[in-house]
Amino acid sequence: MDKTFQPQQVEFHWYKIWEERGYFAPRGNGQPYCIVIPPPNVTGRLHMGHGFQHAIMDALTRYHRMMGRKTLWQVGTDHAGIATQMVVERQLLQQGSSRLELGREAFVKKVWEWKEESGNAITQQLRRMGSSLDWSRERFTMDAGLSSVVEKVFIELYEEGLIYRGKRLVNWDPKLHTAISDLEVQSEEEQGHLWHFRYPLLDGAVTSSGETYVTIATTRPETLLGDTAVAVNPDDDRYSALIGKQVALPLCDRNIPIIADEYVDPEFGTGCVKITPAHDFNDYQVGRRHDLEVINIFTPDACINDNAPEPFRGKDRFEARRDVVRAMEQAGLLEKIEDHKLKVPRGDRSGEVIEPYLTDQWYVSVKALAEPAIRAVENGDIEFVPKNWENTYFAWMRDIQDWCISRQLWWGHRIPAWYDEQGNVYVGHSEADVRTRFNLADSFVLRQDEDVLDTWFSSALWTFSTLGWPEEREFFDEFHPTDVLVTGFDIIFFWVARMIMMTLKFTGEVPFSKVYITGLVRDEHGQKMSKSKGNILDPIDLIDGIGLDQLTAKRTSDMMQPQLAEKIARYTRESFPEGIEGYGTDALRFTFYSLASTGRDIKFDLGRTEGFRNFCNKIWNAARYVMMNAEDKDYVLAADTRSMSVTDRWILSRFARTTTEVHQAMTNYRFDLVTQSIHEFFWNEYCDWYVELSKPVLWADEENPEAAKVTRFVLLSVLEQSLRLLHPFMPFISEEIWQRVAPLLQKTGDSIMLATYPDAGDSALDASAEADVEWLKGVIEGIRNIRGEMNIPPGRELTVFLRRGSQTDHDRLQANRQYLTKLAKLESIEWLDDKSDAPRSATQLHGNLEILVPLAGLIDVEAEQNRLTREIGKLRSALESISGKLGNKKFVANAPAEIVEKERRREQELQEATRALQQKLEALHSD
């Protein structure tokens, strides 16, 4: 074995074998366990959030597989309508072509080609993470099977009246030329203006203060061109006399009424609001209440159309804004301009300002679907982890709005609806199906709806469509409902909620019984990772490493804002002057687990990854030690506890406890606690103590060959079990070492991933062995403390006396002399009678037991005095707080008896210890 662990070769090697041999497919007859992957976009590249979530899903999958469950981690990708279409369009643009030039059919063909060539980048990256996904069942949301489920669902919802077509205001993206849903709109506060315009009153009307005009305030001057009313609050005395009167709409040669509506807040602006039903969601509602005309003034590009006065036609909305303001100013109707912060809605894909726009779209009526979905969470059929996300879910679901599902794109599931020349709608699987269903002659002209469905429509069906519902139900029947969904809070509404609704509706089952919501992965300063901040980390770079130049190039390529490139390059150079070392998949995964406490975002700390890389190396070297001492040596293949030493029994007991902790933590999704337990056990107990304790036994194997044989077995056995305990979290190193260790124990099995997970049984628990070894460790640490503090050279062998202990202490000394001598580097260690005088010594206490290291020629008396003084100080402050407690009558009266008793014992111990050290200190002085 190499002296250090080299992850890269091992990772490729084992993943390939696992996949080729079909180990990821469900096997056996255990109770099924299933996770479906949140399908990554085909355009996607693996980011830290993916890395984190897949690490968790893989741990759950491998854990349950090893627990004997028949386990499936269902894989697949999402066609990601807008994102993918944009990628291919950009590519066409570079080639001097365009989507429109190609035409629909050729364009869609082009996207498929792109998908075949480039769409597997992310699936390769998932493999690098070690994900035990069943690739033989890989699905794509636009596969024939999944597409037919989409159609079926659409048609049935339509027939039930739960899908309908309607003309309404939608969120319109003027760049992408498509409607998007409310969720795809991101509103950010931006600096803008509030323009105050005067609208002249007609028929000699005046305001209460005598003006011949009303002043309205607006953030969108250009929409003036589509105004059809001015609204005031009905209770606003300033304007009540004007209700029902008319104003002359400036620039437009139209008169519009003044109406009263509760929507108007008299406190804001002037208390007068211009109403543009075609271009504002609130105004649209007001317009409906008052039966106002709806005048659309925009083209699909958000340029002014012919419904507006001539001078503005054809202008872009922002040009038009400028021109309207200028014209109003020239007309003397601009009162003032104020700075104003406002929320600007932008499309999450295009970044473009979204327009409310009146179009025909398809909607899902969700209220009826939401009710059972709410109940499923209320009654515990579905449980969120952590629980508080249920509140977020309920809040949204109880006020859910109809879902706009049509998109004016070409890439996606085309809406299965056809129109005749009169505009009547026919819904069916295909044109032929429609003709049969509705008994339409072949000559009857039909035209299919041009739109496609929102990508999230097919995602909502993901758990059951991937498992073969409704035709090939074998997997569906076995694995549905799935066990847990692992995802980020950002798509609870987009995806989780819609899955719950659709799955309940069509299968009558919940899609999953648990929803584990992960935190967001942020950078080490708690900043969100983003391209524009230049703090993106690619999980693969952390695995394989990357040079500074390459990393900088990566971070500054394809920038939306190229001017940031220099700043990002500088920042990158500061953060990673040497680039990034490769740490291997196992170390990266372990970092994710260690930071994954529930309900909290994680700040990704590369220092921890480095620490876990070191941990990998520690495991590697412990294995080297074990192999070196077992290969070609004599050892037993089984041993009962009677033939074991106390240290053998101790490490097995500690292992049993650790296993229990791991199981416990896994049921609570506390991956951080899992890694903590394993790390602590393996490094601080197995390596630091058991391996060290094994040395005196193995090196004296001629004196006691039987003991050495048992110790070799225990070394091997605990290592082998630890590897299995570790495997779900560090799949590669555990496999690599297990392949070498398992044969020595005559363990059969082709892979650790198919081996069984250690049981949480308590049969190995051995409290007395644990107590004995605690004593042993305490005494050794006491001696080492003196050695360290007194600066005694590590090589110098010491003479040590023990004194004043109990009979147990005495027995333990006899039983453990070999260990003490070796681990504390002693020349001798002897029991000293209470009555005999101790030589001048440095002292450590272990309980009442005095550990004495004679000073002669070794120890600086003053240093020992200082050390004792410090120790006494510590004891005193502890004693003070305890005595204070016990001196409090109320404490003694009210606290549970056992607590009081415990404190009393503690007080006594502290007093005795203080007294003992005090005596030692005085003795040093008096000499």
Added chain:
RNA sequence: AGGCGCGUAGCUCAGUUGGUUAGAGCGCUACCUUGACAUGGUAGAGGUCACCAGUUCGACCCUGGUCGUGCCUACCA
């Protein structure tokens, strides 16, 4: 405006029904290349648990408030 989090060692984080001398990793200090490992070993330093009040015999933990900070949802023309 409403809702949800978070604030513990220099940094990143644990702390599970209120009883610990408040823990880990990294970093730091000193010593050490001892026959698995310097990606290592041994020893050590380092915290008024954001602040204030309350409940309690007892609060990092429960309650109320303050400050700081992050996010989500929702109408402000």
